[in-house]
Amino acid sequence: MTQAEQEVPHMTTIREVAQRVGVSAATVSRVVNGVPGFSELTRQRVLQAIDELGYEPDSLARGLKTSHSALLGVLAPAVSDALASQIMSGVESEARAHGHAVMLGRTGSGAELAVEYLRTLRAYRPAGVVLISTAITPEMRRAVGSRVPLVSVAIRKGNELPSVAIDDELAAYEGTMSLLRSGHRRIGLLAGDESSVLVNAPRERGYRRAMRAVGAKPLEERGNSLYESAIPALQRLWQRDPELTAIFALSDEMGAAAVNEAQRRGLRVPEDLSVLGFDDTPTSRHVHPPLSTVAQPLVPMGESAVRLLLGQGPRNQVLPHRIIARGSTGPTPMPPH
Structure with missing residues (x-):
């Protein structure tokens, strides 16, 4: 030999x-x-x-070797469809620019579907997989194989994978401070799913840090980032403090629910209640008044994830966030004479 x-x-x-x-x-x-x-x-x-x-199956590999494109997988859990679609838009545009096709898997909130999707995807010998708001588990890594590169989007610290994200704690801190600077002190937080420790936990810390910096009392209730979950959480917030002057929702969908529910109760937004969302998805512009929000650069995050999969750029990228003031926030209401 x-x-x-x-x-x-x-x-x-x-x-x-x-x-x-x-x-x-x-x-x-x-x-x-x-x-x-x-x-x-x-x-x-x-x-x-x-x-x-x-x-690794040979028949599919032969097909890929004779093609001008390769496959990228994208895993999207039970987060806002609007958020996932914005990131997907960036993934698809950048993937096309590099001659790659994209396969999307909706995995829900549990890891079981993610494992099944990754196991199926492995047969296609993907060039890489983008995980949206998903932390990798040992079972998921075994399912996709050790050779397939993975990149996480919208999760920063506590994640072993290369990542593209914002600084969630800083973003929530600055979002809360924007309300505090407008005179609000009774600010209720609509938090996200408790199991999402790598995304929602830093945002909650940022909110609490800002509130305590001015001596204000944090007040939190939990949804799961989706519209429907915000209604009972809002009701619990109002039961605990009927005199809230602002709501900070950790997703635009929950923020839109807060605007609509406040108006249903006869409150004016923002004259009686200010509402701040998070993400800057299209949902924030499809509510009246338009939702002020903490903006993540969702499309650029998807684009950066593809470039990172292809070996371009630093391993862990922190992109800038910004506060977008629209019609749903204003100064704290003046007390009646």
Whole structure:
């Protein structure tokens, strides 16, 4: 054997996987491609053997090698559709510019669907995967394989992956300070999902830090970033303090809900109640009055994520946020004479 031959790495074949499990190559192929005709036990054994042997399907790889484009995957959990679509817009435009196609997976709030999606995506030998507001788990990494590069968008600290995000704590601090500078002291926070410790927790810290800096009392209730979750959370805030003069919602969808619910109660926005959102999604401009918001550069974040997957730019990127004042915020109401 020549030295060159010795340096060629061994590529595991489908037959080797089949032999390891004791099934036919056709059964392995059906498992890889999601075609029925095998038991759940067989499926688990085949997937375990694929992980252990490092098997990567050849037929799809040959198709990619003869094509001018490769595939990028995007994982979007149960966050605002508007937020995910803005990031996706940036991912798709930058991916096209580099000759790549994009496959999107909606994964909900649990890790199980994310693992299934990544396992399926692995068969296509993706050039990389963008994870939107999703922290990687060991099971997810095993599902997609160690060779596939991953980039996280909208999560900064506490995340082992290369990332593109804003400084969430600083952004929430400055958002709260913008309300405090307008004279507000009774500011209720509509927080996000408690399980989202890498996104919502820093924002909550920023809000509390600003409130305590001026001696104001933090007042928080929790939704899950989506519109419907904000209504009961708002009701709880008003029960705790009927004299609130401002609401800081940690997503634009919850901010839009706050505007609409306040008006339904007969309050004027912003004369009686100021509302500040977070993200600067199209939702912020589709409510009346238009929603003031803490803006994330969502489209550029998606673009930067693709460039990072392709080896361009620093490993962890912190993009600038900004406070956009629209019609939903104003000075604190004057007390009646």
